[in-house]
Amino acid sequence: MRKKWPVLAVLLVCGMLALGGYAHLAGAAGGEPGSETDPLVSKSFVEEYVARYVSEALGEGRGSGDFQWRVASVPAGQEFTGGAGMEFILRTGRAVAVDPTGSGIPDVTAGTNLSAGREVAPNHLYIIPRSDGRGLRAQTDVIVMYRGATGK
Template sequence: MVNSKSRKTGIVILIAVILVLSVVVISAADGVTPGSEQDPIVTQSYVEQKSEQIKYYIDSLIAKANGDNAIQNQEIAKLKAELELKNQEIAKLAEDIKNVSAGGSGRFEVVEMQNNQILIAGEGAEIIPRSGKFSAIYGANGGLSDITSAKDLKDAEAVINNHMLIASRGDGRGVKAQADKSFLIIKGTYTIK
């Protein structure tokens, strides 16, 4: 009987070991949720879920890029408007420079006058008679200033060559040529009659 008892005990132990191993294997298999990261098999629902997440991410990036483009387009339009204003300012300044240059630049200009021609100086004009004969013309508020002689010239007074004359106002003061081929240099605005 001992043999049969030990045989029965061995069979019971063997069955117990098989049962314990079966429980361990079954519980390990139940621990993996289908579609989870531990599941080696990917299901269609998992793929669709990830596909929707990727699509949402791409759509959000596109929307952000479009929003950035709208902001950039607004900035570009603003900069274009500012550029147009600056171009208008530049054009106005160029016109002002042209007008100043036409009316008298920062340089002296040689002027040839014939007998009895009159040069009316603009405000601030500088005149230096070089050759020939000239007489002063009185303006509404006074005459030319001969700064070389430190005096004001009277109407019809003879002007000395190589003296610097300044017209402090543009009120009709100037010089009249008293000989053919009289030359002077002038800086500033003037008109010849």
């Protein structure tokens, strides 16, 4: 009988420790549903989270509309300059490049650089890299499609 008590006491202590540990783990893993300690998230939360960050990344959250295509009519003799990142396409008329920096205007369609005074090709996509006065000077009345901020 004497040998059974120490063994029984050890088993009882081990059992109590096991139950206490299990209760602790069960409480920590569960958390209150919807709280910060809840390990699971709902489908609606994930969809809302993803939609919000995708719309911000695409620029829909800004509301400025700077990246929608717009149309501008430029009379002969006038200049049309762009802000940093502006894209433009000459749709009708004749125009020459304006480039006070001498760096040129990238012609994405042809894969070339358009120098100042050279004729702007119709239906080619051009990108203004910086807000430094680059753009076009209309030789005849022209129509330009553009997106982004204009310089003037």
